[in-house]
Amino acid sequence: MLFERVRELRVKEAGYSHLVRGLLCALVLAGATIAVPVLNAQKVQLSIDPSKTGAKIDRNLFGQFAEDLGHGLYEGIWVGPDSAIPNTRGIRNDVVDALKQIKVPNVRWPGGCFADEYHWRNGIGPQRVVTLNPNWGGVLDTNAFGTHEFMDFLEQIGAEAYVSVNLGSGTPREAAEWFEYLTTAQPTTLAKERATNGHQAPYKVGYLGLGNESWDCGGNMTPDYYISQMKIYSRFVRNFNPDQQDKNQMLKIAVGPGGAEPRWTEWTEAVMKAYQAHTWSWDINGLSMHSYTVGKWPPSYASVGFGETEYAQILKHTLDMEDLVKKHSAIMDKYDPQKKVALVIDEWGAWYAPLPGSNPGFLVQQNSLRDAVLAALNLNIFARHADRVRMSNIAQMINVLQAMIMTDKEKMVLTPTYHVYKMYVPFQEANFVPVALEAGTYKNGDISLPRVDAIAAKDAAGNVWLAITNVDPNQPAEIEASVTGIAPKSASGETLTAPKVDSVNTFDAPNGVAPKPFTAKVEGGKVMLTLEPKSVTVISVKE
């Protein structure tokens, strides 16, 4: 592919000199305990030509997913106006401040599987209906965090709404009325009800999700059954906001695949074939794809307290994302060669065993340096396919799965994954620049992975950005980067690493995994970087 990175997988043996090897043997024979020294860094050649830019990296690639699940919304975002935890209209201020810094472009809500059992009227007005959350722990749901609270939260963090409607157990009428309630500026009864509930002006809704995993928790539908339902929702769930008629129109996202098996390729084929034949009366602008890094089902990898083998296994699994994107993009290309329909990876991330002692239905896990590396590798894949992949939503924003933030009552901690999202902010809306790279190989047992992974981009101001991940947990990587057409004078940014692959941030030690300033050397027109083992580094190259 045109913008595909050139990857020459060259296995170079890390070489001790004969002298060092002899010395180590002598020490071992003498029974000495030796600390294994850092192995020789291997030179990695990397080159970019910022005059040859590819697709724009849509800021929506850095979207979030916040389902009504466990402590994702309740406690994670919503504490209520009477809480002692500092809040604005019930929404915690610390979380809002942290999320503003990663410039969250959009948030997908209310689910997930939850969406196909959500009835929006339970979550508006002064009298909320208490329901159950049968998908996630069977707990009581006060519905205190409903439509207005979600939209208020988005306004506070500066993100757009991605609302998934209930196509499984709801009706087209229910969904259509929700969107009239949300978006109309006309004085309809529903608009007046919205005003009575505190919001006179119509809301903007950027994205409409037409169901969720309708092949499974969303109703176990066949592709054909789903397509006929989806057409009805696409037709009748309208956005009336006057500011979203000509420009900024709401984009409609259909349910897509959940993996690589034939049933998923058949699903993508069916939906895209229907799209190709669509008439004026319905349309879609995106096809959702879900793919978690699980390792094995049910999720049983530990999120903390693991070693290098599990690090390598999980990262190997996460790299399957590249083939999955290629596979479904190729099908989409057949029916939509102009790439009008975006591939929207609106659920992805690591899914591990629940933390001991937590409610298994709450999907609570720790977040380690491995997850930071995993996040960077996936964001890099999405950026390399930015012509088709124009939105992604990591699962899930707070306290659930691969979260950005974890909270415990008044305490809050930023995860290693959060730091990657913050470091990658300059890539939002920048133009992708292809990277030619000798990745090398990192080996662990029978697992071989590209040792180094990188993306580059040029932002609107002309700044050139490089994000490089050193996957190897044992050896630093020495990068010699050539940047065609510019004479670099300096290159600096931040790097994220930690002592161990399973290093985490905790409420008591929140900065175990935190970015540090990073400065590269510039020599002979090249940018020279020494990347620490198991690290993610983002720099800008200045002339």
Ligand code: AHR
């Ligand atoms: O993110 C947790 C769940 O995973 C979502 O509710 C569902 O869509 C997916 O199966």
